[in-house]
Amino acid sequence: MTPAVWALVASCVLWGTTGTAASFLPEAVSPLAVGASTMTLGGALLFAVSHRAALGVIRDRAVRGWLIAAALGMVAYPLSFYASMDLAGVAIGNVVSLGSGPLFAALLEWRVSGSRLTRRWMLSAGIALTGMTLLVVGGHGDDSPVDAASIPAGVALGLVAGAGYALFTFASGIVIRRGHSGRGTMGAAFGLAALPLALVLIVVGAPLLASASSVAIAVYLAVGPMFLAYLFFAVGVRALASSTVTVITLLEPLVATLLAVLIVGERLEPLGWIGLVLILAGVTVLSSARQPRSRA
Known part of the structure; x- marks a missing residue:
């Protein structure tokens, strides 16, 4: 594997611990507070270590619109992501949030970059959506700490998180490919996102x-x-392309699911496991099968 792929794998392992770590917080701590604090503190750190490059990105009017779009994606993502895990459980919240990311990323590339969505892509998307439906219908059993009645709302918030993540990935990738460093782009996007989230905190x-x-x-x-x-x-x-990035980051829900079962004590019903496998399989085939072609 290339260094870029190894770097993404390392980030996925770290991301996969978020739900399990957050599950040890007291019930009085709102998932909005968790998401806001994570982004506010982490965003401030990212901006601090890259402030010169980040300020250069912010001052560049040619990419300012995409930078703001990336920041908005990172405002929506942590709030809806932690809320999704709180309502639907660590496993389902992670799988839906990250599993829906490639769907939204492909739609962005289709609408903005002119990438063509093939029949195989639509079939793959249908498989992933079927998996999400199975997770909602039969995700957790009676012995699971997750309330089954709250799963649909958690899945809906997971879709919001997936859309936010895809927007951030797509927009920040454009900023980077237009000549700015990755660290500067991350620092600028996260620094801007930290401002409104600090108010939430x-x-x-x-x-x-x-x-x-x-x-x-x-x-x-x-x-x-x-x-x-x-x-x-x-x-x-x-x-890497944004659709490729979102496929590699499917390692995160796998890590998160294992930790949720082994440490948090979540128990998925067989139908839920089938849904999880369908999401991961459908999204993997989705991005590997799609051959984007620019209108230009």
């Missing part, structure tokens, strides 16, 4: 400060899965 973040363990978990989520993981991510996204 001020409103709902008080319970995070109630105990030292909560603060420690929040710091880990900001430094590990956010700061370090996205430095690795910047290496990968510079060299």
Whole structure:
């Protein structure tokens, strides 16, 4: 594997620990607070270590629209991602959020770059959507800590997270390919996203400060899965297409699912496992089969 692929693998392993780490927070801590704190602290760190390059990206009017789009994607992603895991469970929240990413990434490439969606692509998308439906219908059993009634809302928020992630990946990739460094682009996008999320943190973040363990978990989520993981991510996204990136990041829901079952105690029904496998298989075939062609 190339260094870019190894960098993405490292980021996926770090991302895969987010749900399990967040599950140890007290119930009083809102998932919005977790998402906002992770992005605010991690975004500030990313901006700090790359402030010169990040400011150069921000000042470049030619890419400012795409930079703002990437930042908006990163505002939506952490809030809906952690809320999805809170409602649907770590396994389902991760799989839907990341599994839907390639669908939205391909749609963006189709609408913006003129990539053609083939029949094989549509079949693959149908397989993935069928898997998501199975997860909603028969995801968790009675012995699982997840309330089955909250799964549909969690899946819907996971789709929002997937759209936000795809927007960030697509837009930041354009900024990087137009001559800016990966670190500068990450620092600029995350720094801008941290501003509105800091306001969310001020409103709902008080319970995070109630105990030292909560603060420690929040710091880990900001430094590990956010700061370090996205430095690795910047290496990968510079060299790979956005649809390829979203396929490789399917390692994250696999890691997250294993941790959810082994550590958190979640139990998926057979129908849920089938749905999970269909999502991963459908999305993998989706991106490997799609042959984008530019109108130009």
